[in-house]
Amino acid sequence: MAGDNRDEQNPVTKHPQPEFEQQDQAHPGWTGPMDPPPDHGEESYQGSGLLEGRKALVTGGDSGIGRAVCLAFAREGADVLFTYLPEESEEAGETSRHIEEAGRTPVAVPCDVREEAQCERLVERAVTEFGRIDILVNNAAYQMSQPDGISAITTEQFDRVVRTNLYSMFWLSKMALPHIPQGGAILNSASVQAYKPSPHLLDYAMTKGAIVTFTQGLAQMLASDGIRVNAVAPGPVWTPLIPATLPDTTTFGKQSPLGRPAQPAEMAPAYVFLASPQASYITGEILNATGGTPLP
Template identity: 65%
Template sequence: MAEQHTPQDPTTQHPRPEQSPEQIEHPGRTSQMRQRPDHGEDSYRGSGRLEGRRALITGGDSGIGRAVAIAFAREGADVAISYLPEEESDAQETVRLVEAAGRRALAVPGDIREEAHCVDLVERVAREFAGLDILVNNAAYQMSQDGGLRGITTEQLDRVLKTNLYAMFWITKAALAHLGAGASIINTTSIQAYDPSPQLLDYATTKAGILNFTRGLAQQLAEEGIRVNAVAPGPIWTPLIPATMPAEKVQQFGADTPLGRAGQPAELAPLYVFFASQESSYVTGEVLGATGGRLLS
């Protein structure tokens, strides 16, 4: 008999804005959070949709990246993650979860703001996995600035652009030497690409760039059989939030969505699985939003 699943009310499936007004040191680690995100550790069930695939996920140590790593592994993929060295404890937990699913895990620390590291990252993954089938450009940096444009220093702008845009260009370019027909590139854009928050102007600008990169690259690579798509999250509860936002905004994070709450990383993972699998074989250059009801327009 097939397993029965009771429908859940999406407005109450996860906590409404009850987050304590916490702040943690950037880049933020899951272990520091009083209210831990749900990455699908206890809920995601795979069905072999990515059996034998080899995936690289940037920013795979925590948040959305960890949820995607868990889902990919439980669908049958070997998973490599990149992350900052100071996120080692989170990265090792993701490795444990991937290996618990019976798949191979590879953790590669380093700073993707450096082109040489981006190239070495891809080459190492392709060498140790004997190829690459799925690339998820997910790593990102943001820092809220209530002073708007006047508060954005050149140092911050440089960090946001290099982490969110430059690294995506460098890593994807290096990956093309290893991706063949049937491969999938999935980029993490944001609702900020469509509806920018004033305090995240630099971050929102990069997310709009990721959206256009996705659409343009999809047209370039279509004839090679390589699909390029993007996921656009809304407010998702990850360590990045209490590490980059004022305490009062953390407390009400996600309250302005029609569903009345922040999303959990586990709620996004199925979108990445869809784009990575053959089920989306006729889908390229597209964006799927997970925004709690806020419109992508």
């Protein structure tokens, strides 16, 4: 049948399925060497003005889910300030290019969100550039697989996971609040790990459970101020974090009911929806995007 695109619409076959080639990278990982290449929505995401004129701050926007969110926000009409680690400057440049091509203003800021002072400077930079923060996306995260269990998790690793995933979310939410107007939104990146923790990601899973609780509590605290707080809980997503932190990439995502990992582009619409006025009665919610894995 002419124009039949059912294979493209079938969620099982829409994107590459494992098995993949074994891939190993040093942390933080890079997009270029990945096979198959991650899809951030470069060719597929079409905006419709849902975030027209908004100003967004996104952590970890250089690659993966963060890049997909930055791209989608820009195509929906938002200017975007995003963070990256200094060694990810080339990746950050690619994100900036996508924002510029959407006709919006990109501001790429090297920032280690583990440091309170850097988080403070980040918020100050966003306010200097944009005057306000309509949308804060706490997305930056760190994980490192330890198949040998808790005995292999060093204090240094535990501290890095907690400071990256939790301290930064706390600091940035607290610091950004005076600059978030009524109608603004805070979005946090949780994970399926919050509900179904993998033993080899014990410390990471713990932080994702805390993000769920933080999201639900902060939402109640800020509801009367007209600021919504929600989270997205992805399942397995094909990002540079995977070859940089997991020992086996060949079957990554195969355990999901859809039989494959998500592409970053498949997560971005959830963030757009929760950030948009269309979600005006939604706060304190966790939008699970797990490829069919049932969660509580």
